[in-house]
Amino acid sequence: MPSLDARLEAVLGLVHAHSHADIGSDHASLPIELIHRGQIVRGVIVELNSGPLLLARQNVRRAGLQDRIDVRAGDGFSPLAPGEVQSASLSGMGAQTMLGILDRAGETLPPALILQPNDSPRRVRVWALAHGYHLSAERLAEGHWTYPVLRLEQRGGPDPAYAGLPLDAALRYGPHLLGSGDPLARRQVWADIVRLSKVAAPGRPAEGDLAVAQAALSWLNR
Structure with missing residues (x-):
């Protein structure tokens, strides 16, 4: 199996559960590596298309993990039952x-979600606020572009991650990333300022x- 790229390493770093589902796993590298590193005990892979489904089954079989990872169409x-997995x-x-x-x-939504959207992480953060999920951790990973990776956990009450932060800025760039002064987030903010300054008008x-x-x-400069 090929090693994980920085994007999937960031996803992997936010997974810790007994049973975990990877939705749209494609080559199955992530759940296989989660088993190998002892971060999950059991995995479920869900694939819609026949090509990736066959590839996932082949890779799970080659890894000798048929008894630990279930591949489902x-x-x-x-394909999941309510409560079957603790995270996805x-x-x-x-x-x-x-x-x-x-x-x-x-x-069938589990209590923890690890999400890596290729665009518009703001939309994911807004969804989480509206559906009772707190943003417990987030990371940025470099690749073809900068990838956001978010860990959401189902909890009651307001999400403390946003406390004291300018809400629109936190939703756009991430409350944990702004709070920690993440260098990739800082670079992203500055790039937006340079780009938008050229086109902004009343x-x-x-x-x-x-x-x-x-x-x-x-x-960030406070």
């Missing part, structure tokens, strides 16, 4: 696709986006 969480990961897809899968999951959407980026930079 299906759409999203539909979705990675390498657009935020709209990801949120559609989560919205269709119903009672009444244009870029004006509001620039204000959010400037609020984030002010927080």
